[in-house]
Amino acid sequence: MPKIQGRTLTEHRARVRRQVFEAFAELVADRPYDQVTLAEIASAAGVSRTAIYNHFPDKESIVLAFAADETDRYLEELDDALDGVEDPVAGLRIYVEHHLRMRQSLHFGLGPALYGVLSADSMVEIRKHVRLVERAVRALLHQGMAAGVFQVEDVDTTIALIHATLQVGPAVEADAAASFVLRAVGVR
Template identity: 40%
Template sequence: MPKIIGRSLTEHRSEVRTRVFDALREELYERGFDAVTLSGVAAAAGVGRTSIYNHFPDKSSLLVAFVEHEAARYVEDLAEALDAAGTPVEQLAVYVQLQLRRLADFHLPPGPTLSSTLDPSAYRRIAAHADPLTRRLTEILEAGVAAGQMADEDPAVLVAMIGAALSARQIVDVPPPDVPAAIEAAVRVVLRSVGAG
């Protein structure tokens, strides 16, 4: 009989998912998605192979569940940070900082590679997590224009350009001590690009 972690089945499931996601995060950081295996994640998480297969039937479903978990957490953190910022310009700076910090810390294959790695429905589920971020960025830009703090350009164009810029791993693929300076340089460039520099 498999060992139950925690005091109840609900606690057990939650703890298994936490351990598995922590192990997967580490595996992605150290080895990349292509090298990840369910049995390797189970071993790193300290859970049985049967247990991980009960939660995630394959690598694709594990990745989707992990991204959904991380995205939900990130959207909450972003909302809290943006609400604490004052002006739309300050909010945009915070948005850029958090997006790039997340890119530096989060090691998934880039979009086109990910789309070829996952089946189409799994990729769509992961891609859908960008929707709240896109909406929030659009709101920031529209508020910036309304306040006269940003250039009156088409928000859809600005969102696409900023999104493309913030997905460029080269910005944060620098030695760890240089990451903060690289992020601040990117913030300045994005602010200038919307007429807020």
Template identity: 45%
Template sequence: MPKILGDSLEEHRAETTRRVFAAFVRLVSEHGYAGVSMSDIAREAGVGRTSLYNHFRDKEDILLEYAMDETSRYVADLERAMSQAASPIERLRIYVREYLHLAESFHFGLGPEVYAVLSPEAGRQIHEHIRVVEDVLRRTLREASAAGEIPPQDPEIVVPLVHAALQGRRLPTGPGAEEALRTVESFVLRALGAD
């Protein structure tokens, strides 16, 4: 009989999922998506293959579930931080800062190699996860424009530009970190036309 992780089936499922996600990220980082099998993931996660298949159909299913989990947690953290702001422009500032800080602790980009092998349906689902993050910025841009804090602009054009300015940006730690953060923040806000 398989061992139950935790005190209930719900805890078992959550712990199994946590282990599988951690194993998946570790293995894909080391060996690439194509170099990892379901058996590898089960062994690394410390769960039986049958148990793994009871939770996930295949690697693509693991990737999609992982992306959904990461995106949900990321957006919740982002929204929590932005909820403290008194104005839309302040929410934009927080968005930039949190995007840079939170991007350090979330594994969004498993790389183009992973996305190149996804089925068209999985690709659409991954894009929907990305869109959830973009929607936070779209809404905030509309609010800032309605409040007269930035000029009216098309969020469909502006959102990819803002993310391009932020993507892959690694901020220094220690002395100079706050100045670097303010510089990136100022650049984005000036590009949006904020005073």
């Protein structure tokens, strides 16, 4: 009988999932996703190769659970950062700064590496997480447009351009990126 890590089975499962996510992130940081095996993930997570199947049936299910976990964490922290903020300019600045800060602890860059190796169904699931993040910035843009402080002709294109801007390297400071994004939506 495997040893339970935690006081309850629920706590054990959460701990194992966290260990698997951390191992997965470390392994795909070193080499491409398609070169990482489920056995390597299990070993790096400190769980047996057979025990990992109690939590994840395959490597794609790890990716999907990992993406859901990262999206949930991102949105929870964004909601906290935006709590009580009514000014759309301040909100968009917070969004940009939050995105850049979270990029250091989350794995936003993993998406493009998965495009050719995940099944079509899994890519649809990954895209759902992207849309959740887009929904947050979409709400801020609409709020600013309604208040007359943002000039946006095409919201979808603006969101894509904002996120492209946020893919900059660490040399660009959050304040400079926020100022650039705000100028792009007509804030001078």
